[in-house]
Amino acid sequence: MHKIADVEIQHDIMVANRKLARQNQRIMDQKEVFSVDVLGAIGSGKTSLIEKLIDHMDQKIGVIAGDVISKYDAGRFESHNVPVVGLNTGKECHLDAHLVEHALHDLPLEEIDLLFIENVGNLICPVDFDLGSHLRMVVISVSEGDDTVEKHPLIFQDADLVVINKVDIADAVGASVEKMVDDVKQLNPDVQVILSSLKLGKGLDEIITAIESYIGKK
């Protein structure tokens, strides 16, 4: 005979990821590594910014290159002589805590004070997946259009630090930087917003100061 049974499962896949993320943070805390998740659309300047930070910050830096084209980005980071792990996300639209856990095992954490995690170029999906980083930095650029903030509210509500890059070409692409800043402030009144042009070197010092103050607060 057969019978029908109801089985309670209550397994939240999002919570499973968050648990792994907390575990990642514990691993990094033990090794005294401060980590920054760098989010933003493809081409906003994530890799360029991390490269500049490697060159201008005093910390011993490591990088997890997680964008879909991570091989190419990883090569760019390696040329700055820092430890790099490229994550092959395939067609995946975001990094998750499990992928990052693997990368942490492959990095010489004892030799790293500050770890940048370049997320997949996407302003939507990474919202669902905590990685365990200490700081979430969103990098957008004026060339994505000045409505990019209002189109992706959640990622800005979650952000600790927002960089609006490529202000050098704002006029050329007809984007209002003020509108972008206002939109961020509406969603997340307390977040620090920094305008930058990595091309001209503008805003870099401010970004470094902001990251260092977060490291200090930890």
Next chain:
Amino acid sequence: MHELSMAQAIVDTVLDAAKKNDAQEILEVTVEVGKLTMLNPEQLKFLMDIITEDTLLENAELIIEEIAVEIKCSSCDFKGKASTEGSDHYLTIVKCPECGERNVEITKGRECNVKNIRIEKVDEDA
């Protein structure tokens, strides 16, 4: 946006539980999906249909229960259902219904919870 990997994670979770409970067939699966996740329930259902072919889940009915957004307001201490606006769920703007503040802590609405399953198994007492 990542419905396929989520569908796969749901299927793995369900098959694992089914095995532990000696299920011969899975009749029903209930999944709770928060309104703020980047998951489209319709697409999730569609993909589950495809990837469960030739598994114990092949004929199961998938029930998706949407979970409303709940918040804790940072300025007025309101706790409960948020007011949400936006043309589709990727664009949801979450606000406090009391004071209109957007600076809120989201306490519900981000889950993808495999809640329970209904299975058919051999009745050992019979």
